[in-house]
Amino acid sequence: MREATLRDVARLAGVSPRTVSNVVNGYAPVTEATRAKVEKAIAELDYRPNVVARNLARGRSGQIAVVVPYLDTPYFSELLQGIIPRARAGGYNVLVDQTDGDPEHERELIRRRARGFAFDGLIFSPLGLAQRDLADADPTLPLVVLGERSAAGSFDHVGIDDVAASREATAHLISLGRRRIAAIGDQPYPTGEAAQLRTTGFRQAHLDAALEVDEALVIGTPRFNRADGAGAMRRLLNRSDPPDAVFCYSDLVALGALHAALERGVRVPEDVALIGYDDIEEGRYSNPTISTVSPDKEAIAATAVERLLMRIGLGRGTEGVAGVEVRAAHRLVARESTLGRAAR
Amino acid sequence: MREATLRDVARLAGVSPRTVSNVVNGYAPVTEATRAKVEKAIAELDYRPNVVARNLARGRSGQIAVVVPYLDTPYFSELLQGIIPRARAGGYNVLVDQTDGDPEHERELIRRRARGFAFDGLIFSPLGLAQRDLADADPTLPLVVLGERSAAGSFDHVGIDDVAASREATAHLISLGRRRIAAIGDQPYPTGEAAQLRTTGFRQAHLDAALEVDEALVIGTPRFNRADGAGAMRRLLNRSDPPDAVFCYSDLVALGALHAALERGVRVPEDVALIGYDDIEEGRYSNPTISTVSPDKEAIAATAVERLLMRIGLGRGTEGVAGVEVRAAHRLVARESTLGRAAR
CATH class of the missing domain: 1.10.260.40 (lambda repressor-like DNA-binding domains)
Incomplete structure (x- = not known):
């Protein structure tokens, strides 16, 4: 036919x-x-x-790209779940890619719009690239960066206040009477900026309470995943003076740490209290459930799409449009991993 | 510039x-x-x-679409993690969309290639649509369907043998001496075909062991998620004669059921053994860890991409190319939710 x-x-x-x-x-x-x-x-x-021909006539692809380090990270899939319907409602389809945090892959994306990859704008969660490297971004590319702003640039940032949220999470542990508090997830400068902000908040909460940070309890991990969380927790539990609480830089890290603790017969929260970050659904069903920092993911998704479509609509990329930093709300959610079964 | x-x-x-x-x-x-x-x-x-112009000249978009019911379902995000790099290696970018299992959205995708959505081929996991409805698919559309084949058609299917896998999972519970075995996840005909195949396997295992299925223990759920698993488990535990084992049609359902059991002080597996389906990473870290059916996700991703690119390369959609059914391997992974702590 x-x-x-x-x-x-x-x-x-x-x-x-x-x-x-x-x-x-x-x-x-x-x-x-x-x-x-x-x-x-x-x-x-x-x-x-003929969609392709029509978009060509308009000089548009009718698509936006959303690029995250890892698609199997629940935080990102929950965020995508919010981004995709909003982009489609705005008339855009969504290309999804993951970078594995590879700096070269990330650089290519923002510089030349990788060959064969047509999109009118990009929502980008960089991992391998420091934000100052984003200054190299193609100025014709409408760009929204997920995460808090750490360097100047004419693109937009959408994220929560990582320092404040991490300070609150640590203060929650201190308020429960915990004094030997570990942190799992630190990452070295210049990449790993989200991690560094969380470490800053962790230190501020100690300062607020006139407590010293035991540097041996600040554990770096290459990724924010379950395996790294479990590995770091095993190292902490091997110490002669293990911590009585741990601030984990993601819920996946906390779930891995929980697994490692229970495996050793260490009770959570009686022996060691745990708090995570991200409020993924998994932490509401784990045993015990995970206390966490809950970012307003709906607001992050909505704002990122809205800013990007506005920039695409102007047809100017980042040229001549001032970059804004949008801070979405967050709240502390205390569950069983800090409060115990009493939290039920 | x-x-x-x-x-x-x-x-x-x-x-x-x-x-x-x-x-x-x-x-x-x-x-x-x-x-x-x-x-x-x-x-x-x-x-x-100019990628758009070049693809137009070739009559191609250079993109494939992967459409799943829910992007925040870990099974699908783990699968996407395997599909995306393989498609890119084959020269294709990946558009991702979710349908929420809405039959109208699904029908539109396969019939007219929804407006503004340009792709050369589709990897599709239908949920709201019965497979017989796929006969309406645009014959020029290269199409690979995820899941076992239940109806004739000239497109390809890639999935595991759901009946055999479900029979093995149920037989594992029987082999542990359990006799009052529930099933959570059944879904009515004609949609919910994956669920129906799992129920068939559940029944066959009972037949094999000369056991009767207690129909009151076969619980339907609208989705295969944590909330539905928890809700169904609460109903089962409210009975005067609760089950001593449950076959859950996904790991998420099993994780929800586990949460509901522990909440009531019901011990897993001592009081009730649980087995899931999908082998998502979360089930390897939960407490207790979840026994499961592990599909070979790498093989599913690789085969789906390979078949789709072959069809696109032929430039013929489904016309004149016989549909094949590819059965990927699966294996039973017994962990703590059936074997207890001894499994460590």
């Missing part, structure tokens, strides 16, 4: 091809009666406009 | 624009020396070929 063309639709509807094009592409207004005739003919013929 | 054009590259390299086009698009062979000159000029000018 031959595919229906715009001309076929025009013939069946008894209008000119230009009128059909006006209905399909919205180039010029048409009367309601004409629109109804054309839409009926489109449905009858199952006409499919 | 003005963007470099193909003409700029030609001028700098001292060749004709047609020669540059031949290098970039591979339309005609060029000598190694010429290629080197052109590539040097491309790098120097940071020339970015």
Whole structure:
């Protein structure tokens, strides 16, 4: 069966091809009666406009890209779940890619728009690249960066206040009477900026309470995943003076740490209290459930899409548009891993 | 800064624009020396070929779509993690969409290639649509369906043997001496086909062991998620004759059921043994860890991409290409939720 063309639709509807094009592409207004005739003919013929050609004529791909380090990280899949319907509601489809935190892959994305990868704008969660490297970004590329701003630039940032949130999480542990508090997830300068902000908040909470940070209890991990959390917790529990609480830089790290503790017969929170970060669904079902910092993911997704579509609409990338930093709300959610079964 | 054009590259390299086009698009062979000159000029000018125009000339978008019911389901994000790099290695970018299992959204995708959504082929995990509805699929659309085949069609299926796997999971519970075995996740005909196959396997294992299925213990759930697993488990535990084992149709369902059991002080596996399905990472870290059916996800991702790119390469969609059913391997992984702490 031959595919229906715009001309076929025009013939069946008894209008000119230009009128059909006006209905399909919205180039010029048409009367309601004409629109109804054309839409009926489109449905009858199952006409499919040539999207690629139409976007080419507009100089647009009709797509945005969302690039995260790892797609199997629940925080990112929960965020994508919020981004995709909003982008589609705005008329954009979503290309998804993961970088594995590879700096070269990340650099390529923002510099030349990797060959064969057509998108009108990018929502980007960098990991291997320091934010100062984003200054190299193609100035014609509409760009929204997920995470708190650490360097100047004319693109937008959307994230929560990592220092304040980490300070609150640590203060919660201190308020429970814990004094030997470990941190799992630190990462070295210049990359790992989210981790460094969390370490800063951890230190501030100690300062607030006139407590010293035991540097031996600040454990670095290459990733924020379950395996790294479990490995770091085993090292901490091997010490002659193990911690009585741990601030974990993600819920996955906390879930890995919990696994390692229970494996050794260490009780959570009686022997060691744990708090995570991200408020992923998994932490609401684990045993015990995980106390956490809950970022307003809906607001992050909505704001990131809104800022990006605004930039695309202006057709100017980052040139001449001031970059803004949007701070979404966060709240502390105390559950069983710090409060015990009493939390039920 | 003005963007470099193909003409700029030609001028700098001292060749004709047609020669540059031949290098970039591979339309005609060029000598190694010429290629080197052109590539040097491309790098120097940071020339970015117009991907949209190039694909249009080829009648291709250079993209495949992967559509799943829910992106925040770990089974699908783990699968995507395998699909994306393989598609990119094959020269294709990946559009991701979720349908929320909405039959209308699913129908639109396979029939007209939803407006504004350009892709050369589709890897599709239907949920709201019965497989027999896929017969309506656009015959020009290269299509690979995830899951076991239940209806004829000229597209490919990639999945594991759901009946055999479910029979093995249930037999494992029987082998441990459990006799009152519940099932959580059944879904009504005609959609919910994966669920129906699992129920079939559950029944076969009972038949094999000359046991009767207590129909009151076969619990339907709208989704395969944690909340539905927890809700179904609470109903089972409210009975005067609760089960001593539960076959859950996904690991998320099992993790929700585990949460509900522990909340009530019911011991797993001593009072009730649990087995899940999918082998997601979360089940390897939960407390207790979750016994499960482990599908070979790497093989599923690799085969789905390979079959799809083959169909796209033929340029024929499903017309005249016989549909094949590829059965990936699976294995039973027994952990603490059936074997107890002894499994450590």
